[in-house]
Amino acid sequence: MELLFYLFSAVMILFGLGVVVSRNPVTSALCLVMSFVGLACLFIQLDAFFIGIIQILVYAGAVMVLFLFIIMLLDLKAEEGRQINYLALAGGLILCLVFVVQLGSVLTSFEAGDVGKTPQQPEMTTDKNPEGLSELAMERMAEKKLPDVHLVGWTLFTKYNFPLQVVAVLLLVSTIGVVLLSKRKLT
Amino acid sequence: MMPAYYLEAAVVILGLVLMVMEAFVEKADKSLIAKMGIVGLLVVLVSLFFVSGPAEGDDAPIWSFYAVDPMALFYKGFALVTTILVLIMSLDYRSVLQHYMGADQEKPGAGIGEFHYLPLFTCAGLMWMASAKDIVSIFVALELVTISFYVLVAFMRRNVGSLEAGVKYLILGALSTGFFVYGLTWLFGLSGETELSKIAAALGNDDSAMVRYPKALLFSLAMILVGLGFKIAAVPFQIWVPDVYQGAPTPITAFLSVGSKAAGFVVGYRIMEPFFANHVAPQLVTLILAISGATILLGNLAAVAQENFKRLLAYSSISHAGFLLLALGCSSSTTSPVNVEGVMALYLGGYLAMTLVAFHVMCLVRAQLGSEDLSAYKGLSKRSPFLAGVLLVAMISLAGVPFTAGFIGKMYVFLMALQSRYFVIIALAVVGVGAGFYYYLKVVRAMYWDDAADDQSVQISTLSKVAMLTMVALIVILGIYPTPILNLFAA
Numbered sequence: 001m002e003l004l005f006y007l008f009s010a011v012m013i014l015f016g017l018g019v020v021v022s023r024n025p026v027t028s029a030l031c032l033v034m035s036f037v038g039l040a041c042l043f044i045q046l047d048a049f050f051i052g053i054i055q056i057l058v059y060a061g062a063v064m065v066l067f068l069f070i071i072m073l074l075d076l077k078a079e080e081g082r083q084i085n086y087l088a089l090a091g092g093l094i095l096c097l098v099f100v101v102q103l104g105s106v107l108t109s110f111e112a113g114d115v116g117k118t119p120q121q122p123e124m125t126t127d128k129n130p131e132g133l134s135e136l137a138m139e140r141m142a143e144k145k146l147p148d149v150h151l152v153g154w155t156l157f158t159k160y161n162f163p164l165q166v167v168a169v170l171l172l173v174s175t176i177g178v179v180l181l182s183k184r185k186l187t
Numbered sequence: 188m189m190p191a192y193y194l195e196a197a198v199v200i201l202g203l204v205l206m207v208m209e210a211f212v213e214k215a216d217k218s219l220i221a222k223m224g225i226v227g228l229l230v231v232l233v234s235l236f237f238v239s240g241p242a243e244g245d246d247a248p249i250w251s252f253y254a255v256d257p258m259a260l261f262y263k264g265f266a267l268v269t270t271i272l273v274l275i276m277s278l279d280y281r282s283v284l285q286h287y288m289g290a291d292q293e294k295p296g297a298g299i300g301e302f303h304y305l306p307l308f309t310c311a312g313l314m315w316m317a318s319a320k321d322i323v324s325i326f327v328a329l330e331l332v333t334i335s336f337y338v339l340v341a342f343m344r345r346n347v348g349s350l351e352a353g354v355k356y357l358i359l360g361a362l363s364t365g366f367f368v369y370g371l372t373w374l375f376g377l378s379g380e381t382e383l384s385k386i387a388a389a390l391g392n393d394d395s396a397m398v399r400y401p402k403a404l405l406f407s408l409a410m411i412l413v414g415l416g417f418k419i420a421a422v423p424f425q426i427w428v429p430d431v432y433q434g435a436p437t438p439i440t441a442f443l444s445v446g447s448k449a450a451g452f453v454v455g456y457r458i459m460e461p462f463f464a465n466h467v468a469p470q471l472v473t474l475i476l477a478i479s480g481a482t483i484l485l486g487n488l489a490a491v492a493q494e495n496f497k498r499l500l501a502y503s504s505i506s507h508a509g510f511l512l513l514a515l516g517c518s519s520s521t522t523s524p525v526n527v528e529g530v531m532a533l534y535l536g537g538y539l540a541m542t543l544v545a546f547h548v549m550c551l552v553r554a555q556l557g558s559e560d561l562s563a564y565k566g567l568s569k570r571s572p573f574l575a576g577v578l579l580v581a582m583i584s585l586a587g588v589p590f591t592a593g594f595i596g597k598m599y600v601f602l603m604a605l606q607s608r609y610f611v612i613i614a615l616a617v618v619g620v621g622a623g624f625y626y627y628l629k630v631v632r633a634m635y636w637d638d639a640a641d642d643q644s645v646q647i648s649t650l651s652k653v654a655m656l657t658m659v660a661l662i663v664i665l666g667i668y669p670t671p672i673l674n675l676f677a678a
Contacts, residue, residue, distance in 0.1 A: 159248045169312075
């Protein structure tokens with residue numbers, strides 16, 4: 001399992017680099033798809049099956065297809081080879097190096113195997129029926145299966161209802177913004 | 188008494204009503220939308236005094252995300268006042284907007300309606316930020332504010348400057364959000380909690396990973412500081428500020444420099460507060476003080492050379508972020524009867540009044556004289572004695588002349604820093620204030636001592652006059668009698 005973690009992490013990082021380095025927008029977009037697939041695999045390894053599948057369906061599927069459509073519609077060409085600003089490049093590399101060293105020193109300060117307190121997970125018992133959770137989900141949990149679509153939906157619409165409403169306003173604002181900024185002629 | 192979250196709901200519903208009205212009422216005068224927004228927000232502002240927190244035994248999930256304390260209520264009022272003034276400014280700025288909207292010849296007002304109701308959604312986001320006490324609600328509220336600003340900054344879509352500002356703000360904003368979220372995930376990973384009060388409680392437990400791994404905790408806090416540093420325009424994350432401030436429509440620049448900054452400080456204070464009384468406090472304070480010193484120095488010294496009034500105020504806004512950070516840095520050591528929340532609120536309250544007056548004058552001058560350069564302000568006292576008068580008060584308050592809000596705010600910050608014995612930063616701050624006197628009074632000199640190129644006068648609507656006079660009164664009253672705000676936060 002640990003091997004799989006490193007494998008998928010490597011996939012994510014390599015294709016992530018590909019997104020940045022590639023000069024052709026279509027290649028970049030496809031690299032991003034592969035990076036999302038790696039991320040989805042990591043989620044699945046963490047038993048977050050629903051999030052993993054959504055990652056592929058929504059991000060790798062819908063969002064990336066949209067990206068590709070835009071790239072095609074705008075007929076973007078591969079970026080012209082431009083003058084490299086060596087000073088900026090050196091500055092960026094130094095910053096990255098400092099960041100990596102810092103992260104490395106933080107990570108090595110952890111004792112091996114010490115995971116600390118992990119975030120709370122919903123109780124997997126049927127003794128107490130959490131308010132509003134469906135019968136079907138309760139049955140699944142009794143069978144020691146993880147009904148995570150139910151659990152995600154339930155958590156989202158009960159405990160996290162407030163942030164969800166804020167996100168709704170956010171999406172409304174971005175929709176208005178996109179129409180406003182991209183419409184050819186305002187009427 | 189009603190639950191406090193009705194306020195944001197009212198603001199969002201007001202925004203939705205105005206949006207639908209704009210879309211379906213064909214012939215409506217667009218300025219009507221702004222005026223209705225102003226009236227609606229005034230009603231919400233009044234109802235701010237009639238709200239309550241959770242009743243005894245009320246454990247609805249929202250109360251774990253949403254704080255109702257003096258700080259939350261103060262900054263909700265702050266957001267409302269800012270938005271009302273931004274809407275008044277946007278009325279004065281309409282001619283400039285219209286010119287750059289690229290609207291149909293037959294419908295010259297197209298797109299202006301959006302400019303009048305989008306700030307309402309931003310306002311709701313700012314109010315949610317003032318109350319946010321959970322990592323999740325902090326993040327979604329912050330994103331609502333940031334994304335609506337992306338739209339508003341690039342609003343003049345046929346103006347190269349505005350578009351450039353929009354792209355810069357979008358890219359750097361996204362980058363800073365990345366840092367911010369990365370820091371928050373580390374904090375969540377170490378504590379296992381998203382609610383700030385539970386994180387603070389876990390700090391007292393020696394078994395918590397936050398206590399056992401101070402390095403990781405500091406890393407997380409540093410990332411959060413980087414993310415917030417972009418929002419509040421602190422050095423070295425200030426590079427976007429001059430260009431974005433200059434390119435954005437002026438009312439939005441005012442909104443950015445007041446609303447966004449205040450909300451950033453509230454969130455920063457809420458996240459950092461538990462850590463100031465903790466084992467990581469010395470390093471955290473050193474970090475904040477270093478950023479603060481650099482911000483004060485760079486903001487003030489770079490402002491000296493500016494010939495564009497908007498860029499000058501951009502650098503001035505950076506320097507004020509430095510003073511506020513200095514106040515934040517005193518959190519762990521100050522012993523005076525006034526506390527850091529009170530001083531920050533006082534400073535930001537004064538900052539709101541003087542900055543908004545300055546930007547309001549700038550809106551009027553830009554719309555009627557067509558320029559934002561300092562040279563356009565030459566002889567303003569002859570063109571409009573009223574405008575020159577209010578700008579004079581705003582400028583001397585920004586510089587920190589006694590009996591103004593700017594002076595009182597700076598004085599309390601200096602007092603706290605003296606108590607905490609941060610002598611190096613104080614020396615830097617004195618240099619900053621000295622430079623400030625030079626460049627703020629440069630504007631005053633242009634208005635009163637230089638002659639205007641022509642004798643065109645500047646017209647001011649009654650609404651704008653009332654708004655500016657209210658703010659000037661606020662500057663003077665806070666400068667003489669700051670006790671109400673300080674008492675609000677007294678323990």
